[in-house]
Amino acid sequence: MAEFPIPTSGSFTLTNARVHFSLAPGFEAVFDGDGFALADIAVADGRIASIAAAADGGNIAAFDLKGRIVLPCFVDCHTHIDKGHIWPRSPNPDGSFMGALGANAADRRARWSAEDVARRMDFSLRCAYAHGTRALRTHIDSDAPQEEISWPVFEQMRERWQGRIELQAASLVGIENVRDAAWLEQLAVRVAAAGGILGAVSYMAPDLEDLLDRMFRTAIAHGLDLDFHADETDDVGAVSLKKIAEAALRHRFQGKILVGHCCSLARQPDKDVLDTLDKVARAGMAVVSLPMCNLYLQDRRHDGTTPRWRGVTLLHEMKARGIPVAVASDNTRDPFYAYGDLDMLEVYRMATRILHLDHPVGDWPKAAASTPAETMGLASDGLLRAGGPADFIVFKGRSWTELLSRPESGRMVVRAGKPIDAGLPDYAELDDLMVD
Structure with a gap:
């Protein structure tokens, strides 16, 4: 200009x-x-x-x-800059969630050296910075032995970008990995040493409540906040958001909890939805919707038919109950989402259209700025x-x-x-x- x-x-x-x-x-x-x-x-x-x-x-x-x-x-509170920009070498074969999991895991095992992760992270951060992002939280794939590679890279990147982008990181592992108590303790020590957030992908494992209890106890022992992926599916029976809220109430957790996706909530009966939202509100949790990635992956059909739902969670109902809600970038040019550039204006523009954050606009702009800043403990941002x-x-x-x-x-x-x-x-x- x-x-x-x-x-x-x-x-x-x-x-x-x-x-x-x-x-x-x-x-x-x-x-x-x-x-x-x-x-x-x-x-x-x-x-x-x-x-x-x-x-x-x-x-x-x-x-x-x-x-x-x-x-x-802007404040972008849910990204994956450790896996960003691998699409050209590891595309998703069918655009499905399972296809993304497989392609990402194979790429990680074969290619994620410290140099590879660092260069892609730095490229991602330069995009976010140019678009106007002030603070960003990334998830770090932390399955062994990747955590020993990616967490040091994150710490170096945070130092390199100090003063330009405030960087945070949360571990990302499948909730079933938490069954190994010794490994979880080791991960928590690594996360705490990096000033990070303890995180996991929560889904309906048969012992989910026990696994969540272990996550909460570990977070409390190490003074860590929590960040979950939850219910990234259209399965009506996926209720881990409710289970996380119940665990938070059970443990009287005093730290911050951010939960992403929560797609299945939009498919559930109203009575179950209201019960879940009441518990989430009482637990003081925050929720982030990832409208672009959820729209891309959810309800993707391979029978020549058109998707029937938008894949996003119930932000309007959450906000009405006083639950802090945000929108964020999620994945960029990787098997989970083939597009994106860590541009929070694009995220908010798409969120407005997909989630109807207008007529009236009200205070929805906070979802891309001050609300995620508060969730990340950055009171002066946004x-x-x-x-x-x-x-x-x-x-x-x-x-x-x-x-x-x-x-x-x-x-x-x-x-x-x-x-x-x-x-x-x-x-x-x-x-x-x-x-x-």
Whole structure:
């Protein structure tokens, strides 16, 4: 956006910026039906000095945005950057969930060296950074012996990206692996040493309650938060979200719990849904929907018929019960999802269409910014407020329909009060990793 030559140092004011009420606490103005109001945003020393209702004036140090939308930098709380961009060498043979599991496992066993993981992680982070992501949580495939390779790579990447993207990581293992108590203890020690989150894929194993109890006891013993994949299926009998909530209540767990997917909930009878949501709310859990990947994988048919449902969970019902809800990128260009670029604007645009996060928009924009930030323990992120960091994105769109109708490839990402100079990396950089 060359027409707004924001300086790389010093103080400045953006006038007539269109700011959303849900992402600007303390900003008082008359908001329109979409929740927007025009604001003057003053920036000094890398922080937002003030946000005030737009006023006519002759501030020569001001840059008139003419009603363009300004949003805080995004927070992406569920990704898989350790497996990102392997599609060219390990595509999903039939687009199914089981096909993805098989292709990913084979690729991991054959190809996931420290160099391979590090290069693909760094490529993914450069994409996220260029699109305006401020914080990101990735899951780390942690089946032995991969955890001894990928966790050190993550720690190196977190240090390398310090100050640009706040990185978190959660272990990713099948819940049945938890039967090996000694191995789980070893994993927890490794995760704790990296400042990570203990996580697993939860499904309807015959001893699920015992396995969840072991997960919760281990997390409590090591002071770890928890992050689960749950019920990524259309099977009505998949109720591990409810089992996780019951375990949290049983153990009176005080840490943070984030659960992703929860697809089967949308297929269950209303009575069962309400029981589950009541328990999730009482347990203080948060839920993240992955609309693009869930739409891609769920209800994929191989009989020449069209899919009949959207694959996403019940975010509206959850939000109505006070359950914190978010949307996130999930997989990118791997066997679980052939597309994606860690662009949270794309995620929110698709979520709006798939989940109907509009008419009215209300405070749904929080699902891509402040709510995942709170879930990740990052209180200052995902918001525009006086005294906070000047980390925001200036878009060309002046309304939701303008913003969500185009990719906004010309957006300006501002970090610590300075526009970043970061282009998207070329896929060709990874070509040598895609050949045998």
